[in-house]
Amino acid sequence: MFFQHIFEEKLAQYAYLIGCQATGEAIIVDPMRDIERYKAIAEKNNLSITAATETHIHADYLSGLREFAEDGVKILVSDEGDADWKYEWVIGSEYSHQLLKDGDEFAIGNIKFTVKHTPGHTPEHISFLVADGAATDEPMGILSGDFIFVGDVGRPDLLETAAGQKGAMRESAKVMYDSIQKFKEMPEYWQVWPGHGAGSACGKALGSIPESTVGYEQRFNDSIRAAIDEQDFVEYILDGQPETPLYFARMKRDNRKGPKVLGEIPKPKNLSVKEIIDKVQASNGVTLDTRNRYEFMTGHVRGALLSPLNKAFNTVAGSYINEEESIYLIVEEEKVEEAVVDLIRIGLDNIAGYATPSQLLEFGEKDGSLISMETIGFEKTEEYLSKEEAHLLDVRKQSEFEEVHIPGAMNIAHTRLLDRLDEVPKDKPVMVSCRSGARSAVASAMLERVGFDVKYVDDLIEEWLISKEY
Numbered sequence: 001m002f003f004q005h006i007f008e009e010k011l012a013q014y015a016y017l018i019g020c021q022a023t024g025e026a027i028i029v030d031p032m033r034d035i036e037r038y039k040a041i042a043e044k045n046n047l048s049i050t051a052a053t054e055t056h057i058h059a060d061y062l063s064g065l066r067e068f069a070e071d072g073v074k075i076l077v078s079d080e081g082d083a084d085w086k087y088e089w090v091i092g093s094e095y096s097h098q099l100l101k102d103g104d105e106f107a108i109g110n111i112k113f114t115v116k117h118t119p120g121h122t123p124e125h126i127s128f129l130v131a132d133g134a135a136t137d138e139p140m141g142i143l144s145g146d147f148i149f150v151g152d153v154g155r156p157d158l159l160e161t162a163a164g165q166k167g168a169m170r171e172s173a174k175v176m177y178d179s180i181q182k183f184k185e186m187p188e189y190w191q192v193w194p195g196h197g198a199g200s201a202c203g204k205a206l207g208s209i210p211e212s213t214v215g216y217e218q219r220f221n222d223s224i225r226a227a228i229d230e231q232d233f234v235e236y237i238l239d240g241q242p243e244t245p246l247y248f249a250r251m252k253r254d255n256r257k258g259p260k261v262l263g264e265i266p267k268p269k270n271l272s273v274k275e276i277i278d279k280v281q282a283s284n285g286v287t288l289d290t291r292n293r294y295e296f297m298t299g300h301v302r303g304a305l306l307s308p309l310n311k312a313f314n315t316v317a318g319s320y321i322n323e324e325e326s327i328y329l330i331v332e333e334e335k336v337e338e339a340v341v342d343l344i345r346i347g348l349d350n351i352a353g354y355a356t357p358s359q360l361l362e363f364g365e366k367d368g369s370l371i372s373m374e375t376i377g378f379e380k381t382e383e384y385l386s387k388e389e390a391h392l393l394d395v396r397k398q399s400e401f402e403e404v405h406i407p408g409a410m411n412i413a414h415t416r417l418l419d420r421l422d423e424v425p426k427d428k429p430v431m432v433s434c435r436s437g438a439r440s441a442v443a444s445a446m447l448e449r450v451g452f453d454v455k456y457v458d459d460l461i462e463e464w465l466i467s468k469e470y
Contacts, residue, residue: 001111001132002045005193005210008032010314010342011061012199014210016143019047020109022134027051027108029128030195031064032345033262035071038064049073050051051108053100055145055195056125057085059162059248061201061314061345062259069095076100081124082119084165089258100126110134118147120176121154121202129190141191143216148183149194151207153223155241158202162248173234180227188215199311201248204241240399243413247318247346254347262349266340268329272352273363276328277301279352286449288317291357292337293441297456299370301330301360306445307409309335309342316442318346319415329354350384373444374455374461378406378464381431381457390429390455395443400435404465409433414443424453433457 002019019026019036026047028038031054040101042049052068066089069075077087090097096233097142098106102117127147129139146154156172159165191213198208205222217224226236254260271279273361280303287304289296290313296306307316309331321327331339331354340351355363364370376384384390385408394401395414405411412420414434424430430452434440437458444456 001134002026002047003291004041004045006038006041007197007210008345009199010311012197012206014195014197015191016112017041017047017049018108018130019045020111020134022253022457023108023109024048025050027053027111027113028064028068030054030058030145031068033062033064033067033259034265034341034345035064035067042259049371051076051106053077053128055127055143055147056122057087057252057255059158059244059251062251062347063255065090066259067262069093069097070263070419072225074098074103076106078115078117078124078126080126081122082118085122085124085256088256102126107133112137114139115308116142116182118144118179119170120156120179122159123172123175125154139190140149141193143193143195145195147179147201148192148217148221148224149196149203149206150209150212150217151221152203152205153180153221153237155203155237157241158244158246158248158252161241162244163252164249169238170234173237174230175263176237177230177233179380180224180233183224184213184218186214186228188213188218190214192217201242201245201315242397242399243416245315245319245415246419250318250323250347259347260349262344265337265344266349266351268336268340268351268353270333271328271355271357272361273301274367276353276355279326280328283326283352284350284468285328286321288321288330289330289445290332290335291330293438295357295459296441296445297373297375297458299361299364299372300445301347302369302371303449304330304445305449306442308442309339312438312442313339314342314346315415317343317348319417320442321348323347323348326352328348328352329408330357330360332356356417373448375458376431376455376458378457378461379432381406381455381459383432384429386432388421388428390431391425392431392433392457393424393443395434395439396461406433406461406465414439417443417446421447421450429453429455431457433459433461435461 016029128143157169159168265437392409401411
């Protein structure tokens with residue numbers, strides 16, 4: 001049996017390529033939209049992807065199933081859950097497909113898969129028991145998707161916090177409790193292959209180790225250990241979940257109804273900075289600057305968004321850019337493809353052009369129209385507060401803010417800020433802070449873009465709070 005994790009660092013996501021070397025067939029589990037990389041791995045190992053499946057309707061990225069379906073690959077998807085959470089683009093379609101229910105079995109060559117309905121994170125969520133049929137029909141492990149992670153379980157609040165289904169989170173938490181009871185009955189030696197690792201927004205305490213065992217998670221996973229009493233578990237699992245990025249709702253919608261067929265990955269053209277400025281103004285587009293925050297604050301195009309090309313790139317871009325907007329990148333030449341792939345993974349396909357940082361600096365020297373943003377520390381922040389000359393907006397998570405914060409600050413997580421702009425006062429400048437300056441930098445750029453008078457707070461809040469004994 002061929003088995004390979006395929007890890008995407010920015011979204012902390014695992015896909016799995018599993019193949020039968022005797023027949024040359026393979027299945028891809030939980031693929032992203034840029035499917036050529038999976039096909040390349042299969043080909044390198046003398047395999048052909050004949051089937052594609054996923055554990056549930058994802059919220060954090062666009063699925064690659066439709067791309068595979070367009071290639072004639074058989075699609076296998078869950079038919080569990082209620083009527084609101086069915087794969088609308090698959091049911092009744094002409095794509096080669098199979099709808100899966102709890103207990104169903106299928107094979108890829110000699111490898112046998114058994115479907116287990118494991119709801120809680122989502123109503124339709126399924127996991128797959130995997131057996132190497134060349135040796136035994138007994139499963140060796142479980143592809144657990146967003147049901148069981150290393151060190152955590154899938155958050156049950158997304159139907160409410162991301163998809164807008166009011167009142168759903170507590171009932172979903174109860175369903176997750178029931179699913180965990182079934183997990184506790186599984187053999188301890190089974191391996192656990194999760195859908196995400198540390199850094200994903202699909203849980204609150206995910207580990208960075210790529211796999212585990214049922215027995216280990218039963219003993220040391222705090223969320224599973226908390227599943228002794230239903231009510232206690234509900235309170236535990238819902239407490240402290242991070243705010244969902246705004247784009248999660250769009251991913252849920254598109255993955256249910258059917259992602260737009262991508263085909264080839266966009267190849268934006270290099271443009272001059274002046275061309276980008278003119279096109280943004282003419283098309284109501286957006287300039288997305290991928291430089292570091294210090295370079296951005298020193299000089300940037302008026303109205304530009306900031307999203308450094310790091311692990312938070314997808315989350316920030318997805319939370320601040322609408323899918324209809326044309327995107328013009330400020331990005332290093334050798335990183336254009338990386339940025340484009342990151343954007344199409346979250347459905348931001350309208351990437352219309354790019355300029356390099358050196359082009360931007362040259363433009364600034366010749367034209368002089370780049371703007372800077374005032375950068376302050378917490379000492380100056382408190383001075384402005386004491387004189388009531390500015391408001392303080394803390395863009396950390398609510399759980400961080402509730403633990404400790406500067407008196408007088410208001411709190412909106414940076415991933416939800418675009419949806420809550422009407423809560424931010426405009427009568428005075430807004431000072432934007434976070435833990436270290438990274439989140440407040442991207443939030444400051446977004447607020448400046450929509451017309452706020454912004455002062456960026458670049459300082460370490462823990463050191464300041466300790467020094468002031470808050």
